[in-house]
Amino acid sequence: MALGQRLEIRQGQSLVLTPQLQQAIKLLQLSNIELAEYCEQELERNPLLERDEREGQAESERETPEPQDTGAEGLDSALAREDFSKAEDMDASAEDKYDGSEAPTPAAPLTDWSTVRNGQRFEGDEDALESSISANLTLKDHLEAQLALAALTPDKRLIGLALIDAVDEAGYLRADLEEMAERLGTARAAVEEVLRVLQGFDPVGVAARDLAECLSLQLKAKDRLDPAMATLLTRLDLVARRENAALSAICGVDAEDVADMIAEIRGLTPKPGLAFGGEPVQPVIPDVFVRESNDGAWQIELNSETLPRLLVNSRYYAKVSSGARDKDSKAYLTECLNTANWLVKSLDQRARTILKVASEIVRQQDGFLTYGVRHLRPLNLRTVADAIQMHESTVSRVTSNKYIATPRGVFELKYFFTASIQSVNGAEAHSAEAVRDRIREMIERESGRDILSDDRIVALLTADGVNIARRTVAKYREAMRIPSSLERKRSKYSDSAAAELR
Numbered sequence: 001m002a003l004g005q006r007l008e009i010r011q012g013q014s015l016v017l018t019p020q021l022q023q024a025i026k027l028l029q030l031s032n033i034e035l036a037e038y039c040e041q042e043l044e045r046n047p048l049l050e051r052d053e054r055e056g057q058a059e060s061e062r063e064t065p066e067p068q069d070t071g072a073e074g075l076d077s078a079l080a081r082e083d084f085s086k087a088e089d090m091d092a093s094a095e096d097k098y099d100g101s102e103a104p105t106p107a108a109p110l111t112d113w114s115t116v117r118n119g120q121r122f123e124g125d126e127d128a129l130e131s132s133i134s135a136n137l138t139l140k141d142h143l144e145a146q147l148a149l150a151a152l153t154p155d156k157r158l159i160g161l162a163l164i165d166a167v168d169e170a171g172y173l174r175a176d177l178e179e180m181a182e183r184l185g186t187a188r189a190a191v192e193e194v195l196r197v198l199q200g201f202d203p204v205g206v207a208a209r210d211l212a213e214c215l216s217l218q219l220k221a222k223d224r225l226d227p228a229m230a231t232l233l234t235r236l237d238l239v240a241r242r243e244n245a246a247l248s249a250i251c252g253v254d255a256e257d258v259a260d261m262i263a264e265i266r267g268l269t270p271k272p273g274l275a276f277g278g279e280p281v282q283p284v285i286p287d288v289f290v291r292e293s294n295d296g297a298w299q300i301e302l303n304s305e306t307l308p309r310l311l312v313n314s315r316y317y318a319k320v321s322s323g324a325r326d327k328d329s330k331a332y333l334t335e336c337l338n339t340a341n342w343l344v345k346s347l348d349q350r351a352r353t354i355l356k357v358a359s360e361i362v363r364q365q366d367g368f369l370t371y372g373v374r375h376l377r378p379l380n381l382r383t384v385a386d387a388i389q390m391h392e393s394t395v396s397r398v399t400s401n402k403y404i405a406t407p408r409g410v411f412e413l414k415y416f417f418t419a420s421i422q423s424v425n426g427a428e429a430h431s432a433e434a435v436r437d438r439i440r441e442m443i444e445r446e447s448g449r450d451i452l453s454d455d456r457i458v459a460l461l462t463a464d465g466v467n468i469a470r471r472t473v474a475k476y477r478e479a480m481r482i483p484s485s486l487e488r489k490r491s492k493y494s495d496s497a498a499a500e501l502r
Helices: 019-029 032-045 072-080 127-131 139-149 154-165 177-184 188-198 211-221 227-233 236-240 244-251 255-266 314-323 327-364 366-371 381-388 392-399 432-444 454-463 470-479 485-501
Strands: 049-051 288-292 298-302 310-312 403-406 409-412
Touching: 019 327, 019 392, 032 049, 032 310, 032 327, 139 154, 154 177, 154 188, 177 188, 211 227, 227 236, 227 244, 227 255, 236 244, 244 255, 288 327, 298 327, 310 327, 314 327, 327 366, 327 381, 327 392, 381 392, 432 454, 432 470, 454 470
Parallel strands: 288 403
Antiparallel strands: 049 310, 288 298, 403 409
């Protein structure tokens, strides 16, 4: 077969992601905190951008420069295209591909984001968020202050500082002593000697290498570390499984003493370092507010305080551009103007897209808002994307790191996307989150003698019209950190036995 060259002309369509379009897509998935940081960087970088301080002025009264042709008109259509996400492997992640069989429904009426009322808040104490911030004194600061008062030589003080750096927020030492001794150029015995000094610091149990050592340090401080208790700490796995008979044989004590020792262990602190503050906790600030109006309808409003207010200073541009003489200066100013115009438009589009997606989610999940988690409907990205005529990956980015404040609490937008579990009789499918809530309630209502196995839970759910497999029940139960029926039975038996002994 002969090989030859030939020239062909093919026609096709593709979307080229310009840097500005990439920026618009990036803004969609940023949280409100990340967006604020990004806008601060742009304000420092672009001299034509400035903050809009006129919060009380109507939108129609604000002077807005006429944007130049920056290609921004393609943003709306690009977000709805099915192929734009393929250009740079921007498809929605696998965790967002939920199962569901609901047909697309018409989009709900939308609220104009520019009419958001400033300072809109639900009733409640605004200081509640501030009270959740951790204390200023960190565990590291507390340990270093005690190390400064310890009677140690300078070389051992350096070892102590290295050990403190290896203590995590829970108070545990996360370092290998042999590697640390080699890195510091000293003997392992010297590191162990300093470690024993650190383990005498406050809080009691700090700098332990595992849970057993942490508990033993606390028991030793209380003068309760007898041989039987020391043996018990070596078999914490049996304690977790509540195998008191095996513990009684290993420790050489009777069942009553084992119960007393376990009760004493429960009164200890497994993570002593958590009593001190770490990095400041970032409070969750909702991006959208949902509240019920007088006529029973749900009102969806953007949180105006999370929306960056940026303006393009066209007067400053006209002033400096008239004085620009060389080509590079004019090109720089033109680039700054185009970037500023595009950023303002992208922020506007981001706000409208978030409101559009949130409105459709509220319309789909109005039963949850009215009656609770039992009425959460199965929902996937495609259903919302088809209803608002956008691509699934756009909906995925909009719902990432975005929170909605409802009368039932603050939830991430992704919370409302749950897998569907089919009904036994072919009726409407059940939400996986609603089924998990049913399983949790069944187990909470167990009596001391009637412990529900996974098979029994399957039978009860099937009788209630939920077609679910046993492995799914086990998976949901483990995700909620609920022990198996055997472990729950041992726990209730142990608690009742301890009560009888008292």
